[in-house]
Amino acid sequence: MAQPTTSPRQNTIRRPVERNEPRPRITTGPSGSKPRQPSFNWGSALDRWLTDQRSTLTLGVLLMGLGLGLLVAFVSYLLNGPADQSVVGAAFTEPLAESATETRNWVGLVGAYVAHVFVFRWFGVGALAIPIIVFLAGFKLTFGHEILPLGRTTAALLFMAVWSSLMLGYVVLVSKSAETASVWCGGVGYEMNVALYGLFGWGNLAFICFLLFFFLVYFIDVRNLKMPDFSRPSLPKSRTRNENALQTYEESELELEQDEEDEPDLSNKPEAEHAQNNHEIEPISNLADDHVSTAPEKTASPDVIAQTTGVTLTIKNREAVADDLPEEELSATPAPTFEPDPFEDDDLVAVHGLYDPTLDLPQYQYPTNELLTDYQNSRKANVSDDELTANKERIENTLRNFGIEIDSIQASIGPTVTLYEIVPAKGVRISKIKSLEDDIALSLSALGIRIIAPMPGMGTIGIEVPNKNREMVSMRSVITSDVFNNSKFDLPVVLGKTISNEIYVADLAKMPHLLMAGATGQGKSVGLNVLLTSLIYKKHPSQLKLVLVDPKKVELTLFNKLERHFLAKLPDSEEPIITDTKKVVNTLNSLCIEMDNRYNLLKDGGCRNLKEYNAKFVKRRLNPEKGHRFLPYIVLIIDELADLMMTAGKEVEQPIARLAQLARAIGIHLVVATQRPSVNVITGLIKANFPARLSFKVTSKIDSRTILDTGGAEQLVGQGDMLLSSNSDIIRLQCPFVDTNEIEEICEFVGNQRGYDDAYVLPEFVGDDGGQNDDKDVDLANRDPMFDEAARLIVIHQQGSTSLIQRKLKLGYNRAGRLVDQLEAAKIVGPFEGSKARDVLVLDLQTLEEMLKRLKGE
């Protein structure tokens, strides 16, 4: 593909590396573990039907009813056996109505017939196992949890059905009571004993007993039975209700794991494997990895699972981990304890296996690739050789006109722009080329020329020229890519394609927060949707919660459907997507409380960050009774910061800055977008705490400097063309495109599945006005005794602030707040206005004294 040139200076134009051009269309599941079917199939339709909450409820209730019906029929048959046997026998020769009236079975002729098959022909009394299994399965489908571990109970009951049939068959045979008692052992047990008796005689009994022994050895797994070890404290004998609940909870998890192994799973396999993969525990040293890389990542080391190794690693890497507890928290962090906690018992993992949070919603299916539109053939970057040569010559000529000689040019065609890399002749100053940026752009008569002088890490200068026909990077093409599928990042987000057509995946967890800017219509909303889609495709609802703030009230509404899967909200709020400024302030403060709570949990657990903490919880080394729980990542998305900063200023700025400063270690990550990257929106405080920044096209160089600390974003060409600044590197990327109807389909797919009962509830926060101002019912007849003094204070200072009252009158916050409410009701101060102090409506003391007299009725 190399383009030979005739230039005496051996200028060459080279075609881009083709490795990422149209990939073989093998679509893979989110985990990349198994190939997916490329188009609609009945299997997935059935899967979808089975995971629909309505279907599972219907099926569950049906199975429970069937189980009870069978149980009644079997018991009835065992009691009325001989009478019904003849009825069943005659049912095929005599009129049905007649047989039906004669049957003694409590579930009629059908009950008698089914019971006849299961009880008489097959397992005898052991057949009772069948209705119990059916009932348990129905219960699990209906209520989403188990009264008894389903997989193990099924295995045990089926074994007992066969074994009891054999054992009773033996007794019936040797006691020669087949005439009267064969209903108790069923046909299977009796016939097998007849066959075996001829071979082994009395040895039959030994064989049957050995079967039981064999089953118990494997079923109980005798390797886990240890002699009591008196050197370590054991769990207290009498268990509290909580402990019982905990035990049941763990058993049910263990059982669900068994289910996946034992039974054909309703959820499709790739996703199930995916869930498992998420629990591979990466060596802690991985935490210090660069947050952006498309290089193959390290895989989990099984060694880390070992409890002792885990502790060693934790300590060894104490200094190495960058995203840890801040210093002041650190000093308060107790060193990991080595005293055995009763809960820290190896046996818990040996017996119950690792804790798997995805079993909260075991049948959850990750969204499929088919939900995304296949734009494969629509738009491809198409840069002709003529265009390349023409641009190259123009660059050369322009530079020559300004007295700059070059040694060589190479071109790489990206999805949106082509990068011409220039090696200048010896002695040419780079700043000279940079200063000619506008002139070169003019001569190439294209918008969006960006000059990178020098190219980082190379002795060349880059000139990016937009392609006449640009490529649209579809969401589907990046979601199905190996880079994304095989990514082991904690919060992988696929941000687009680089200039060399490589798919760029970043780890939001390591960014650890992202500031996004872009003038209206340049692709910001699409960018946010891409980010959310990436996370939803990779994360199970138990591992990720989203807090969505949308002051514009339109952009994120589609995600409403994810309420019971991925969204988090304040306890009292109805809408999971936050649009009201006052609620935003409360939510941000609530997240600060969640952050503090999480720090406390981490300290208590002797862990330095969320990953360590969750790894420890997964290994069942943190006691849920002490408040420990699996902590999902929380991603806060704010769609328009400008609106919030205008209405609530500091009240929004401070919690955002606090979260951005401290929340990285405890798994809360912020993505904040704005149309107006001006300094009063992206303040120094916010900017300082957002090391990763992304800019779509902005309207001026000043805006570009505000967001990226350098120009360039004003030169972008729109439609998802963007610059990402992280670790002081700037990369140009083409954002993938995802349409609203694709988002709608994804949200519908997820939303229609069984979810949690409600959104993830954030801690309660009662703020400055605690939302009370809206509907407060202030009774001025019952004024606070300090009312007059507070009113005078406010009027003297002409400042309607709660903290003034608190300070000067030495009152608590709540009382001062109530006083301000009363002052508002008396029209002495105006209503709450975000960060601003309230207006004082009374201008002098004389007017105030008259008002106070009136209030007292004088």
Ligand SMILES: Nc1ncnc2c1ncn2[C@@H]1O[C@H](COP(=O)(O)OP(=O)(O)OP(=O)(O)O)[C@@H](O)[C@H]1O
């Ligand atoms: N990555 C992309 N690839 C192709 N086209 C895109 C891309 N992103 C955006 N566009 C086009 O640009 C249009 C505007 O994008 P978008 O709605 O994201 O802008 P915005 O910056 O959010 O605007 P606003 O701030 O007014 O909501 C889209 O409808 C789409 O046609």
